[in-house]
Amino acid sequence: MDDRSTRASGFDGLAGRMAALVMAHANRDMEMAAITELNGGRDHGCILSIGFGPGVGIAELARRRPDDMVAGIDPSPTMIEVASRRNRAAIETGRVVLRQAGAEAIPWPGDSFDAVVAVNSIQLWSPLTAAIAEVARVVRPGGMLVTLTHAWAVEKRTSLDEWVESASRLLTEHGFAIVTSGTEGFRSGRALTLHARYRSADDAVVA
Secondary structure, three states: OOHHHHHHHOOOHHHHHHHHHHHHHHOHHHHHHHHHHHHOOOOOOEEEEEOOOOOHHHHHHHHHOOOOEEEEEEOOHHHHHHHHHHOHHHHHOOOEEEEEOOOOOOOOOOOOEEEEEEEOOHHHOOOHHHHHHHHHHHEEEEEEEEEEEEHHHHHOOOOHHHHHHHHHHHHHHOOEEEEEEEEEEEOOEEEEEEEEEEOOOOOOOOO
């Protein structure tokens, strides 16, 4: 079993369907916050959601941005099934496209997306360096990356400060600028926010 299958296995089958029900409710406010952050930026034509889980964020993106194309990847076939049911109408019209994949192997060509959003998934990107390189490959110059992650999920691996320092370094090494971070309170607990913009030719200095 490869690493992607290992990471997906905890969200598959009956356990995955039960997890999807919990996530759809408990993580909804985090999904809404991430999308609101995107709405505060420039207009986006194509948006990629990484690790979309039960598809609540996908549905909200499609609702708020009726003229945009919304794509999503998740390594779990169960989450693909659940999210596809939730977004059936938008999928049928071609406005939403969902594929089974991990962040380390995004199945779209370079420069495909104007924004990337990830809620409670970046801590699972493995290897993180390869995943960030993939995000940099598919995002267009000036595109936003918005992530929100449960603080406890990060702290299972290391301290928040150490993780932010490491992730920020990798982001800047792969062409992202204006990396900002912080913590916010949500229904399901404290969350780490990490936002960045893929630098364009106009960026003289990497923050």
